Amino acid sequence: MKLIPRLLIVTATATLVMAASPDHSPEPALYGADPTLTLEIGVAIDRFSQQGLTLPELSIYFHDDLESCDGHGGLFTGETLQIDLCTDTTHFIYHELAHAWAHHSLTEDTRQAFVEHVEAPSWANGNDPHDQRGTELAADAIAHGLRTEALSDAEALRTAWVLERYLFLTGRPSPRLET
Numbered sequence: 001m002k003l004i005p006r007l008l009i010v011t012a013t014a015t016l017v018m019a020a021s022p023d024h025s026p027e028p029a030l031y032g033a034d035p036t037l038t039l040e041i042g043v044a045i046d047r048f049s050q051q052g053l054t055l056p057e058l059s060i061y062f063h064d065d066l067e068s069c070d071g072h073g074g075l076f077t078g079e080t081l082q083i084d085l086c087t088d089t090t091h092f093i094y095h096e097l098a099h100a101w102a103h104h105s106l107t108e109d110t111r112q113a114f115v116e117h118v119e120a121p122s123w124a125n126g127n128d129p130h131d132q133r134g135t136e137l138a139a140d141a142i143a144h145g146l147r148t149e150a151l152s153d154a155e156a157l158r159t160a161w162v163l164e165r166y167l168f169l170t171g172r173p174s175p176r177l178e179t
């Protein structure tokens with residue numbers, strides 16, 4: 001009789017170790033999404049899964065006004081695992097999902113290492129300018145690295161510094177660099 005090997009729990013250190021095989025995130029609960037947005041969210045979530053980036057169980061709300069997102073294009077709330085989207089741009093869909101992934105999957109050590117790597121004033125200190133916080137730079141890097149549109153050689157070169165941040169956070173190159 002074969003013994004089933006015990007599951008090894010690997011603790012991520014400063015360099016995040018990601019699963020080698022595709023992972024599957026739980027289906028989010030969607031509120032106010034039309035068929036186009038439902039499809040786009042599905043594609044984006046699949047993209048995270050294909051890269052082994054696991055998302056938590058999310059509730060995603062779509063709004064017609066910016067007030068519901070405190071004047072931003074989107075908002076992620078870690079306490080309730082809720083995403084509010086106030087624009088239908090692809091960037092914000094990936095950006096807010098990236099916040100959810102970082103909240104769910106990044107260790108404190110990795111966040112701190114990223115802050116130092118990009119010379120951000122903090123990960124998420126409310127006193128620091130919004131766009132300079134590590135959490136925002138990380139979400140932008142994940143969004144840029146994961147989008148499904150092909151990158152031309154020129155774009156890949158021009159945004160190499162963002163793609164390098166994607167690699168730093170996920171431990172694997174951006175799928176947009178695959179030919």
Ligand SMILES: [Zn+2]
Nearest residue numbers: 095099136139
């Ligand atoms: Zn953000």
